[in-house]
Amino acid sequence: MSEQIIERPVPADGPTAKAPQPEGKPERVASLWRDGWTDLRKRPMFLISAFIIVCLLVLAVAPGLFTARSPFSNGFCDLTNSMTGPGHGHWFGYDVQGCDIYTRTVWGTRNSIIVGVVSTVLTTVLGGVIGILAGLTGGWIDSLVSRFSEVFYALPILIGGLLVMSMVGSSNVWTVSLVLSVLGWPQVFRIMRGEVIGNKYNDYVAAARALGAGPMRIAFRHILPNTLAPIVVISTMNLGVYIATEAALSYLGIGVQSPSISWGLMINDAQDRWLTSPHALLFPAGALSLTVLAFIMLGDVVRDAFDPKLR
């Protein structure tokens, strides 16, 4: 990853000393990020997944644009429609309470996206910061934090979720995100710590130290940019995984609770009548699968574009 160093020369101490731009046309420097981005834009899979994700984000931000009524409005559900199959005006049919499945599926997007994004951001920040500090400090602090992370790592996420969610009591998207983050940070931590340990004996770190950079500056201005690629890759892939886990927790009855809308919860409600009216299960399941698919595809292409080991 020497390109990174070329692009940003090791600054002298004090404020960032910008490399003087040579006269005339600046030479094009290919950083890992610019290379990756150029690579990314050319991949059809990236364009497809980005398109789906943009659509999902629009649905999450403004579900009202796509549905005539809010699923929380009075008289939205009409029991006389219970389990009616798809038809004109109600393309996804009705569920057992007589609620329109299309409207509920559209409005359910928001919770899935919130859980995916919040959990991913929290695990990345938490695992990244703890990983960089543990990796640089070394010694007994590193051993202690590593053992501590193993305790969480060894706990299967659904089992841990079952315990923590029952403890928390009130389940909504925010508590679910928090629980997933508490259980998920060790994964990012391990990668970050490994990367930092692999990087900290490099010459550029010694050079920065020789120039008088403090430990915080070395950690966040020098080592962090060089360890970021694998973290970005794993976090992108985790987006889909967390969305799927939220649905699984809600499916088990320990995630998002009614009257909040979650695809996992809708699937759970529809499961008992799956034999007679499969539509109630298939539409939320399709939405969930499509969302996870889009994020997994994004993770795939981002990995191919940014993972230094694969380039």
Add this chain to the structure above:
Amino acid sequence: MGRFVVRRVLQAIPVLIGVTFLIYCLVFLLPGDPIRALMGEKQDPHLALVLRARYHLDDPLVLQYWHYISGVFRGDLGTTYTGRSISDIVAQRFPITLKLALTAFGFEAVIGILAGILSALKRGKFLDNVVFIATLFLISIPVFVLGNVLQLELGVKFKLTPVAGIEDGWPASYVLPGLVLAATSMAYIARLTRTSMIESVRSDYVRTAIAKGLPRRRVIGVHALRNSLIPVVTFLGMDLGSLMGGAIITERVFNLPGIGGQLAQSVSLREGPVVVGLVTLLILIYLVANLVVDVLYAVLDPRIRYE
């Protein structure tokens, strides 16, 4: 080698104690009073006091944990609040989950690795694309949806497999749940094997093996495969633990009386010792599997030595 194993086992002990303590804390913090729940409408304050004393419920958390863990080291997992031995529950429930997880493990190892090899050898061809798209779908479709769909199609409509329960024993009752449980990991293994195989097929030692006239089967099966299995084995080792944990959903879809249902029930009844016992076993399996993986590295790649 021996010293390496001993060191790893010693390292696992604090993790195990940490996990049991963590779970104990979580169960301790669960809202509700288990003895009141046990008595229902006929509350008897005197009996409640006796029971609370017997199960050390009024002791501080650390003391309760100490009672529990010292019992575990004497080989006593304790009893539930209704007086049933927890070892009994474990003996009844655990084998079912273990069978399910091992069935899934077998599926993902065999099918995943085979699909990976095939797709690496036919890189860029039709088969490679089929495998790629199949893995995308397997990863994206949630386990509980896949389980429901396959249960309906194969179990109810075509009557190929038992619909639910374990009455047909192993393997019949476990094939479909095992396949469903294995689906996601199978896809990851196929991808991992493919990447790793492509790398080793290009390497010098494979070229040498071809150049000296070894049959293709031996070059692929021994020289290339063995060297590309290291990341796959790492994944498999880590995955056994997640399979046991993930079984909670598959067990629910197919109504298998494994530890998943028991865990959910015990959490709601606040039966700390049951929850801790079952989860500790899960984590023990995870730790042992990881140890086996570390030892396997040396078998797969003789360059790795344990000093």
